[in-house]
Amino acid sequence: MKMTAAVMYEQGLPTPYAESGPFRIEEVDLEGPGEGEVLVEVRGAGLCHSDLSQVAGIRKRTLPVVGGHEGAGIVREVGKGVTQVKEGDHVVMTVVAGCGCCRPCIESRPVLCNGITASRAQGLLANGMRRISRNGEPIYHYSGVSSFAQYAITLPGSLIKVDPAVPLDVAAMFGCAVVTGAGSVFNAAQVRPGQNVAVFGLGGVGLNAVMAARISGASEIIGIDINESKFSLARELGCTHTLSATSADLVTQVKDLTNGGVDFAFEVSGSKAAMQSAVALTRKGGQVVCVGLGAFGDMYQYDHASLVADEKVFRGSFMGSCVPERDLPRYLKFFQDGKMPVDKLKSGTMCFDQLNHNLDLLDRGEVVRQVLLPHG
Ligand SMILES: NC(=O)c1ccc[n+]([C@@H]2O[C@H](COP(=O)([O-])OP(=O)(O)OC[C@H]3O[C@@H](n4cnc5c(N)ncnc54)[C@H](O)[C@@H]3O)[C@@H](O)[C@H]2O)c1
Ligand SMILES: [Zn+2]
Ligand SMILES: [Zn+2]
Structure with a gap:
């Protein structure tokens, strides 16, 4: 399918980002979901300081990459064999999706999962696949999420179901800011x-x-x-x-x-x-x-x-030393009970064309969490 996404081709461009434009808003191709994969329609994606570090080139990434590692959306299609989520489920997307079998995973420390660390560095999904391209050229995934896009192919382990009563632009912030x-x-x-x-x-x-x-x-x-x-x-x-x-x-x-x-x-x-x-x-x-x-x-x-x-x-x-399927439902309940008013962290929402400019606002410390709405 064709979709709009924010693609980064080069790290380390100078500020102001409104002028140097580290993210190019482009139409790209998304394949899948393949076996064991999930297609999510992204309804909100938070802008984190780690995105700024990625833009600044402090931590190297496989390029070009679709940005964004915190988000929430609606499951639109599941691949063969997926039983954890179904079409229509509202989900939080998070970068932590342990393999379940390596030593850190067995010790309930999926943030240290050996397999995920390797695939993250390569810009691939944890199953070793890459599903984004443009004119036949490869584009890589960011931490298995790539939420600065209208749709994302992810693995069920990085999706946590959320009550549809929680607005998805607020749910987006749970994927990194809250959990961390x-x-x-x-x-x-x-x-x-x-x-x-x-x-x-x-x-x-x-x-x-x-x-x-x-x-x-x-x-x-x-x-x-x-x-x-x-x-x-x-x-x-x-x-x-x-x-x-x-x-x-x-x-x-x-x-x-x-x-x-x-x-x-x-x-x-x-x-x-x-x-x-x-x-x-x-x-x-x-x-x-x-x-x-x-x-x-x-x-x-x-x-x-x-x-x-x-x-x-x-x-x-x-990532808050989290076990996502244990912790995120607890934090979401705290939000729904009014104990953790995460909505107050939202400084505003934006469309794709404001993304580079809003990197500058975060860089200057003028905002807390800005949330991209990929469908406007
Ligand atoms: N450990 C993790 O898993 C993880 C996950 C997400 C983000 N992070 C990191 O956490 C940090 C915060 O992320 P964020 O999205 O909340 O960033 P942010 O830009 O929203 O907030 C950073 C805050 O630090 C303040 N600050 C800057 N220098 C300071 C200093 N010397 N003393 C006190 N405060 C200072 C800024 O004014 C700003 O309010 C970043 O370094 C980010 O990369 C780590
Ligand atoms: Zn983050
Ligand atoms: Zn593991």
Whole structure:
């Protein structure tokens, strides 16, 4: 079938993206669904900071690629042998779809699945197939999702059924922002009632960590950002305090508020400076949960003796350390019960022709989550 999609041919183009145009809006061909595959009509796709990193070329991709790794839509056709979803189901699309048999999958850590990591790097679906092309030339999949398109061929493992009462432009944000931010609190840190947390970076992912910390019963929830325009929403969603990352006495302020430092510092900005402060304001024996993603190979500095003597723990968390079929229904229920008002993260919706311009808005920190509506 023919469809419109946002295709990236080159990484590392300069800002402003409205001028350099990293995404070309083109008509492409989509094949399938083949055996074990699902055709989804994409009804919403969120713009994540990781898309910006992909555009900037911080993490290399197989090109050309149809962008987008968070989305939601409606199943339009299922391939032979698919029993998990059926035509008409509303679904959230997520990049985590473990094979179910490798060691990480058996240990309930599908985000570390050996097979998925390899196919993601090659721009293929997890079954090794490629279903997008243009004039006979190959176009690759982004993390098995490629949601910046009117339709997507995906595998059932990366689809989670959602109640049709949940608007699909809101459901889209569950695929990455929600699962990553909330999961860093529920799965990686396992915050308990009365503990104190700090969240660096109050964007789409960080604000989900804030909402999850509130649900977990955290006592102090300290939101930290370089951009103070993020503070009012952060307070509405659960921050008990908001502090500027640039303030000279940030570490002292947090230690004063928490009697010596937080139990958990979540680094969700991808900034080295934030990482350094996060380590400093974590209490002895506390944990730094690293969610923000810089370039592969980037080296960070920390005071090793203090790490040892203070028994601090560094913990990475990818895609909220999630098990999608276990976690997403829980988070969707939190949304429907009003405990996790994810809709408030939506800064606006856009059509394809605004995508490059809206990358600039995210790059300048002026928005939280912008959602592409591929059908207008
Ligand atoms: N671990 C994962 O699985 C995973 C998944 C999705 C996104 N990410 C990463 O998480 C990070 C956040 O993503 P997002 O979509 O929420 O981004 P975003 O652009 O919406 O938000 C980032 C926020 O960090 C703030 N910030 C920048 N520098 C800062 C600093 N020094 N101190 C404090 N705050 C600072 C910005 O002002 C902004 O509010 C990115 O690095 C992204 O690549 C990781
Ligand atoms: Zn993302
Ligand atoms: Zn696996």
